[in-house]
Amino acid sequence: MSKISKLFKGSSGSSSSSSKHHRSKGGPTPQEAIHKLRETEEMLTKKQEYLEKRIEQEIMIAKKNGTKNKRAALQALKRKKRLEQQLTQIDGTLSTIEFQREALENSHTNTEVLKNMGYAAKAMKHVHENMDIDKIDDLMHDITEQQDVAQEISEAISRPMGEMFDEDELLAELEELEKEELEDSMKSMGGLPSVPSSKLPSTRPSQRATTKKRVEDDDDMRMLASWAT
Template sequence: MSKISNFFKGGSSSSSKSKHHRSRGGPSPQEAIHKLRETEEMLTKKQDYLEKRIEQELATAKKHGTKNKRAALAALKKKKRLEQQLTQIDGTLSTIEFQREALENSHTNTEVLKNMGYAANAMKRVHENMDVNKIDDLMADITEQQDVAQEISEAISRPFGETFDEDELLAELEELENQAEEEGMMTMGGLPSVPSSSLPSLRPGQRATTRRRIEEDQDMQMLASWGT
């Protein structure tokens, strides 16, 4: 049994206890937070009231001044008492704010842990019917079937029919070419002798001029044939 399950089993028992106490009059976290906020609002309003009273007593003391020391001193005494109350309310508000924030954080953490527990239980149910060994066997089967599929693809793509030695075919082709050359030489009565001296090489400009002359001669021959 996981620690999370133990935690939430304990949490469920504590929840049942909290419900039992709540039935006796104990507040829920949301109710306590709401009450603390109401108290903060009440004390804040009282702060505003005391600050106005302090301003009034201070104005009274200034009004009487040394002309009516008794009334002025009484107003200052009231101002001091009001300031003490205001200081106490400031401290009380700080304490209530700290308590409210701690309660809100505790409530948030409880909700987060509860949801994490739900997620953990859901994952546990998903993995209940899974066996790691079976998964390894399944992956091995998948790999094996992929290899079989690859072999089948290679067998299907292999050329169908007889296979020939490419070197033998090239040798036969060369023999046929030699025979064709020999027959050509016999038909022409022998090939003309190749001149020993090399022909002068033409520059690119000369080659272009020679090609243009040949084309012009061909055009003139064509015009002459049309005129006859």
């Protein structure tokens, strides 16, 4: 018995026994179905390799006989064509199985994800069971109120202690005191000084002084001219 025949026989036997087992449980699990599909892919892949070797052998037979034994060469080519058709069918079957397996794996993944999300939702619901929205609002209101009280206490503590005076009133009082001081000092001096009646001496320089000044300037200019030459 060939390996492929044994594989088919073992697969069919295990399939029949497992089908009875699964019928009692209500159907195969996704993991079991994925495992079976992988076994089928492996089996078909081995059959592909076998067919490819057979095709190579038939080509060698056709080349060996050629025109010398046309009948044997043509028979080899016909077998090669049939083997190629089987190989094409297996390629299509493998593509279908691969698509089915990937879809099943994705479905299994989605199922696990949804199951875990449901588990998390139940946990969140359990956490929120003892929470009342009205109580939470009251709690936040109390917290805000206590913060306002704390702010008022801080402002009261930091407020300066002792007597408080208006600074504008103090400045006005200071200005009045300065006026009184000025008036007192003027009274002690006998009032404002009188304007002198006599004519003040003129500060304009005399003609003689101007002439003397001009002579001195001319002497300085002549001295500078002699140095320059």
